[in-house]
Amino acid sequence: MDWLGLHFITELPHSGQVIVHCSHNPVLVLLAYLVACAASFATLDMAERVSHVERPASQRLWRWVGACCLAGGIWAMHFIAMLAFEAPLEIHYNLPQTLLSLLIALIAAWLAMNTLSRAQLPLWRYAVASLWIGLGIGAMHYVGMTAMRSSATLYHDPRLMGLSLLLAIACSLAALLLSRHLRDGSGMFHQLLKYASSLVLGGAIVLMHFTGIWAVTLVLPADSLPLAPAPNGNLQLGLTVSVIMLLIIGSGISAALADKKLQHKEHDLRRVNALLSQLDQARVSLQQVAHYDALTNLINRRGFNQLFAEKLMEKTTFGGMLAVMFLDIDHFKRINDSLGHDAGDELLKVIAGHIKGSTRSHEDVVARLGGDEFCILINLYDREEARHLAQRIMQKMKEPIELGGRRMVMTTSIGISLFPDDGRTCEELLKNADLALYQSKDAGRNNLHFFSSNLKTRATLELQLEEELRNALRDDQGLQLYYQPIYDLRSARVTKLEALVRWQHPQHGLLAPDRFINIAEANGMIAELDNWVLRKACEDLAHLSRNGRGELRIAVNCSALNLTREELAEEIEDALRQAQVAPQRLELEVTENALMGNIASTLALLQRIRGLGVSLSIDDFGTGYSSLAYLKRLPLNTLKIDRSFIQDTPKSTQDMEIVQAIIVMAHTLHLQVVTEGVETPEQQQFLERFGCDYLQGYLISRPVPLRELHRVLDELDRCHATGGFTARAAARDRDESGSLDLFPDSPEPHADASTAQLSR
Template identity: 75%
Template sequence: MEWLGLQFVAELPESGQVILNCTHNPLLVLVAYLVACAASFATLDMAERVGHAEDPGSRRLWRWIGATCLAGGIWAMHFISMLAFQTPIDIQYDLAITLFSLVIALLASWLAMHTLSEPQPSLLQYFKTAIVIGLGIAGMHYVGMAAMQSAATAYYEPTLFGLSILIAIGASFAALWVAGNLREGSGLHNQMLKYVATLILGAGIISMHFTGMAALHLVLPEGNIPTLRAETSHLQLGLTVAFITLLILGSAISAALADKKLQNKEQDLRRVNMLLSQLDQARMSLQQAANYDALTNLINRRGFNQLFAEKLSQKSTEGGMLAVMFLDIDHFKRINDSLGHDAGDELLKVIAQHIKGSVRGHEDVVARFGGDEFCILIGLRDREEARNLAQRIMLKMKEPIELAGRRMVMTTSIGISLFPEDGTTCEELLKHADLALYQSKGAGRNGVHFFDSNLKNRASLELQLEEELRHALREENGLMLYYQPIFELKTGKVTKLEALIRWQHPLHGLLTPDRFIAIAENNGLIAELDNWVLRKACEDLGELSRHGCDDLKIAWNCSPLNLAREELANEIERALRSAGVAPERLELEVTENALMGNIANTLVLLRQIRALGVSLSIDDFGTGYSSLAYLKRLPLNTLKVDRSFILDIPKATADMEIVQAIIVMAHTLHLQVVTEGVESLEQYEFLERSGCDFIQGYLLSRPVPLHELRPVLEEINQRKHAHPVNPLTLARGTFSPVSMDLSPKSPAPHAGASVVRPIR
């Protein structure tokens, strides 16, 4: 049977001579196998380059290079294998047909590379392409076989012929599948798999060729004398073709390797550039986070200080003025406490926009320092510009703000310092603006104050006094108690003493409480100071008892801050036990405003103290809430009428009526009444007629230290009994310890309850 010029037989013809002694040169066969392996490796490498190439032009280039390597390798393997074929007859090859077989190989290889260039080819697509490629390779082989020209006729055994085509298809499928799976991998393991796949694919390709050669039978016509084979240099030609082919394949593989390294370097460079870009973004983000407030998007303290230093340097060189403005939102804590921190954050955003909208664009710097504290830096020609800006901000702040379903109006306190008038450094100007801010808050808030040098002197003095007060408490040196007698009208005797603290300062002399109590309250020293007064008063009360004053009681003032401490009851009990003094001889004085700070907790604490046996007294009654509702709830013993109601008696009729009403009300509630600030005979007589229980004031005595107290008490008690209707004599007494007190006149009582009282 003949098909496409090929003779297919089940059995050889009966006539003719079968050439049986056909052999192959083993060296050329080995060389052909090496060429097939090299072609397979090059194909796998080109497929990997096609898969990794990003540019479409690069993919097309490597696809054609891969197709050329595969076609050239397979064709060279076929050509070298044919050169290895040795027969006893002379065989020539038709050049045109041989070259046509190369074209067939090239087309089949291009189809293979085209399939491998697909992103994700399916298994079915691999199989379909393998059939076409296998037929192409088989076609290349058998067209090349058809190029043989000799006296013999070529016959092919159909079974081996078909098997060779199947081997070609199988080898093609294996090549496609292996290349598709290896092109995405990397590393040593992937490289080893590529080498193993190369050997297997090379074996498959050369197996197809020699299976086809096994199907070949050369038959000479009967009576034809074989033409002896001419001596040819097939070995030299085969080795030359192999060398050229391997050189081309090696160059292609080297180019692929160089391109891979170059692409890796490009990828590394892109990764580096990407990392640098990410680092730039991260740096910018860190700079944003470091220099800007995340909530309001204003610059923070750190960013403000940098800009401040730059502008300060510029103004120092070029001349001009700068203003630093500190802003604090009045009573902002109430918003957080009542509406929550989320509402507070929203309010801060709105306020930041109000402030930002009040300044002059980019010329002025607005910063948030934290919490509800803002700072503005502006350049200006005169101080009135700063005042006008502050007033614009305060006016803007008065616009109603919708927050959590409520309309509210916020106010702000502002402190201003000027460069170069108030300082020449950032730290100095910020500190001075802060001092001016505290002056605004101390003056009632919702105001503007410029810094002046007196603020700095006062702040320096307060800082110095704070340090020295800490030392005085730690060393128990310089602090002392003065006592002012409290006269009981019914018995005509001094039955109580009020303990008043003094500080014998080594530089400033004897300081009254109004000079250092606020410092103690603002710097966390008030609890320690209160406790010292309590212990000292109990010790002095024990000392008085040992000298015959067993009936005296001591009234002790408690700070509002200390009244909020749960430990107060235990501290009082320890002080009494340590001094061996009965609790009934101690009286705790608190102000109305201190009681109303947290009435529920205060009521529990006062009941604990009252349960010890300690008496309780309302100090400065009439200056605070003066509510009957809490008077009937509190476990009180005494009301102490503030001296402001006594000062103008008997001239002020209204004050006299108020005092009489307080006395009647207190007696109705079964409370005793102490009136302080009594300085004249007329006041004494009025209080006596009105039924007051106790009086206290300069009419009796100024406060005196403990070592001067007993003669004063004896003088007061003796003169009262000697002149029962003329207490004026008490005021005209010439007892020397009284005249030793250096305080010229009783100052106004301090606001809020504290451990001490001003000199009366």
């Protein structure tokens, strides 16, 4: 059977000569294998490139480049392998049929690349595609064989032809599956796998070609003789074709690599642009977070400081006035404690809206500095503008606020400093506005104050006193205890002393407690100060015992802040143990307001102290907000009537009735009564007549240091023996007129009169 001059079923003729001495040039065979491997690698690389490009036009371009590389490689491999064939014949090739074989190879290659450019296909689709591609490669091979021109006739073994076609189909299927597997990989292993696959595919293509050559039998006519092979240029032609084809394939691979790098750069550029866009958004968000308060959406401290510096520079350069206004919400902590922090946050939002609505939106800067503190920066022409704005804010705050099902009205305290009158730097103006704010709070809150120079002087003095008080406590220098006798009306003797702290300051002289107690409480030193007083009083008790005054007891005052510390009971026990003093000789005085602050925890602490054997006294009774229901639950021994109720007796009938009622109530609760501020014999007689237990005041004695206490006590004993306190009062009057000075080192009368009841 003949087709296109191919004899693949026809039997060999009985006459004629079969040429059996045929060979192949090993150099050209190696070149053919090299071209086949290069074509295989180009096919795998182009398939990967087609799957990675995004634009359809680029996909079509690389599909045709891959098809040309594959078709040219397979055809060049076939042509070079044909040139490698050496037989004792003169062989040449028909050009049209050779070009036809190239066209068939191009069609098969395009079909292969079109299949590879698709997304994942089912396996049967790859099988069908490999069948057509394999048949196309086989057709290319056998059409190329028909291009051979010689005196011999070509006969093909149909079994070997079928085997070569099967090899072509199998090779096509392997190429498709490998390409599908390798298109999405990356890295060194992926590249090595691609190289290995190219070598295998190249070998399979060469094997298919030489299987087809193996199927060929050359038969010369019976009357012709084989000729010795004449010298030809097959080697040079094969080298030329292989070099050209390798250059074409290499150019395609290089172009694909360059396009891949360019695409990566485009991806990197898009990613960089996306990152830059995200960074811009993040920068805006960070700027919002860094310069604005998340809760109220007002400017925060950082943003305020930046705007403040800019406005200050503008005013310094071009002139003008600037006001800094500090606002603090009065008693805001009560909202958080009673309704919770969520309700407090909602309240802050409403208040921020009130403040913002009271200002000029384009000219004034409103900031939340933290917590319930707000600050406003105002451009103004005179200080009254700042006052009017502050008054508008205070008026706006009076509007009821609905919160947690309740209607409430909040108030604010405001402090104002002015540029350039009160400072020229941000720090100075803010500090001065803060000082004015605290003046508004000290004046009763719901108020406004402008900064004045005396505030700065006072703040500087308090700062200096704070540092010096801290040093005095650390070095145990300057602090002293003064003792004021407490007279027992029943035994007609001094049986108790009240310990009162004084500070011998190197510049300011002897300071009464009202000069430094508030400083200690505000700066966390009150616990250390109270502990020093407690230990010093216990040591002095031991000293009095050694000097014949073992019957005396000492009352020590306790700060309200100290009643919140659970360690207080252990400190009292430790001070008594170190001084070796009986607990019954110590009395702890607390104010009624301190007791009512947190009655539950205070009651537990007082019961522990009472369990040690220490007596308890309620000081300044009648000046606070005591509840009788709580008073009867407290483990008290003594009640002290404040001097404000006794100073107008016996002239004031109302005060006398109040004092009489307190004494009766205290005795009903089984409490002993001490009256402070007794200064006249008439007051003594009134109190003695209505059953008061103890007297304390200038009629008895001023507070004196320990070194003078023995002399004072001895004198009191003599006064009682020689006429009581009437003679004592006369002696005191002579002392005040200058004829007699019983207490040369004691503080001034008016200072002690105002501070004798202070609890230190």
